[in-house]
Amino acid sequence: MDELFSKVPVKTAYFKLALPVVMGMITTMIYNLADTMFVAKTGRPDLVAGVTIGAPLFTFLLAVADIFGLGGSSVVSRLLGEQRHGLAKRVSSFCLYGSIITGIVLTGLLLLLEHPILHLLGAKPATYEQAAAFYRVLSFGAVFIIFSIVPQNLIRTEGLASQAMIATVAGTVLAIILDPIFLFVLRWGTAGVALANVIGYFFCDLLLIWMVTKKAHYVTLNVHQARIHKREIGEVIAIGIPGSITNFALTFGMALLNSSLAAYGASMVAAMGITQKIYGVVILVIVGFAFGAQPLIGFNYGAKQWQRLHEILRFDFLVEVTYAVIVGGLLIIFSRPVAALFMNQPVIVHAASYMLIATLVTTPLVGLILVYTTVFQSMGNARGAFIMSVSRQGIIYWVALEALKHSFGYNGIVWAQAASDVLTCVLGYWLYRVSLDWKDKLPRR
Structure with a gap:
């Protein structure tokens, strides 16, 4: 493991760790696209709108999982870089069992609060029945969805990225x-x-449990190892909460967007649902590269290998921006025929293609934002991670949406995300420069 993280050439180590994550993301992306196409082929906008309205719950469950998955992997990767293997084991066990308990508790709370939550997410009388059916099944399967994210993140800190992908x-x-x-x-x-989602996650859980048991050396399911001191719990939470808030903010942003578009009819909500799925073609892969590199960043930060860390980050920025420009550009060019693949109704195709252009134009900036975010998480910089987590889909997005909605109506709603991306990227660049002073860490030439 140490050989891969500290000695293998940067490009080789980067792709060995990141590509399996990207492949996993692409598979998820294919499912999301297929899922939307299957629902859209029913020809019923209420079903598309129901899944779109219920989708923030899925994002919420992933956000909860990130408390233990991202927070735990950040701490474990730094501990492994510091050669503190025993503590790394205990942190991993705490995160695994913490996610199970949290998932069980959440099932009860979500079912109890179904009515107010669905209304908050934008459910109307015409869409409530289908949104509620989607919501209830996901609520019952919360523990399977939440747990699956944690061992995926943890075993990658040992270089087991391919196993997580499988x-x-x-x-x-x-x-x-x-x-x-x-x-x-x-x-x-x-x-x-x-239900198809929940069963898929349950099967993924079974495979991950087997891999942790048979393949991992430092990630453990031994319940007796789950006790850790308040300091380590605090470190997991300090990084996990900002990582989680990123997805909470995404849920918040989706809810705001759906509620704003609801005034323009179910067709506009359905068009945005299609747009968000296609948008994932770019975003999920960008996320895959960013978080696939996180264990490499965390290990070298913990080991204080500054020159190698600098090379890793430069290559990370290059990969993210290049991919976003190429794929985002192609999808902008072919936005109308791509949208028509999902629901070939003129009103929806026209709206979805316009929404696609508005959301895809700033994807290179999203790549930069995600690299900044993973750097802060890997460093244990809770403040920087928190600020980034509440910005793009949270505070900055809310301000942009409200300002543009009142100034430009429908067009303002559609372009609010692009405005938020620009502002968040500027903020992230400033925080990155403040957090990592390379002049003090790199040898002078």
Whole structure:
């Protein structure tokens, strides 16, 4: 493991760790696209809108998982860089069992608060039934969704990125197989879509448990190792909460967006749902590269290998921006025919293609934002991670949405994300320069 993280050439180590994460993200992306296409092919906008309205719950569950997944992997990767293997084991066990307990508690709370939460997410009388069916199944499966994220992140700190990818791909492929069966054969509507997701995550969990037991050296399911001191719990939470808030903010942003678009009809909500799925073609891969490199960044930061860390970050920035420019540009050019693949209704195609252009134009900046965020997480810089987490889809997005909505109406709503991306990137660059003073760390030439 130490050889990969500290001695293998940067490009080789980067792609060895990041590409499996990207492949897992691409598989998830394919499922998201297929899922949207399956629902859209029913020809029922209420089903598309129901899944779109219920989707923030899924994001919320991932946000909770990130407390233990991102927070735990950040701490463990630095501990491994510092050669503190025993403590790394205990932190990993705490995170695994903490996620299980949290998932069980959340199931009860989500079912109890179903009505007010769905209304907050933008459910209206015409869409409530389908949104509620999707919501209930995901609530029952909360523990399986939350748990799956944690061992995926933790075993990558040992260089087991390919094993994490295998589990993710297997679960996603199963969900893709089940989705049309539940939707078209059994006619279970949005509940069937949600159930396919939950079963896929459960299968992924089983594979990850096997891999932790058989492959991992420092990540453990030994419950007796789960006790750690308040300091380590604080470190996990200090980084995990900002990572979690990133997804909470995404949920918040999606809810704001859906509520704002609801005034323009179910077709506009459905168009944005299609847009968000296509947008994932770029964003999920960008996220894959960013978080795939996180264990490499954290290990070298913990080991104080400053020259290597600088090379890793420069290459990370280059990969993110290059990918975003190429793929984002192609999707902008072909926005209309791509949108038509999902629901070939003129009103929805026109709206979705316009929304795609507005959201994709700033994707290179999103790549930079994600690198800044993973750097702060890997360093244990809770303040920088927190500021970034509440910015792009949180405070800055809310301010941009409200200001542009009142000034430009529908057009302002559509372009609010692009405005937020620009402002957040500027903020991230400033925090990065303040947090890492390379003049003190790199040898002078």
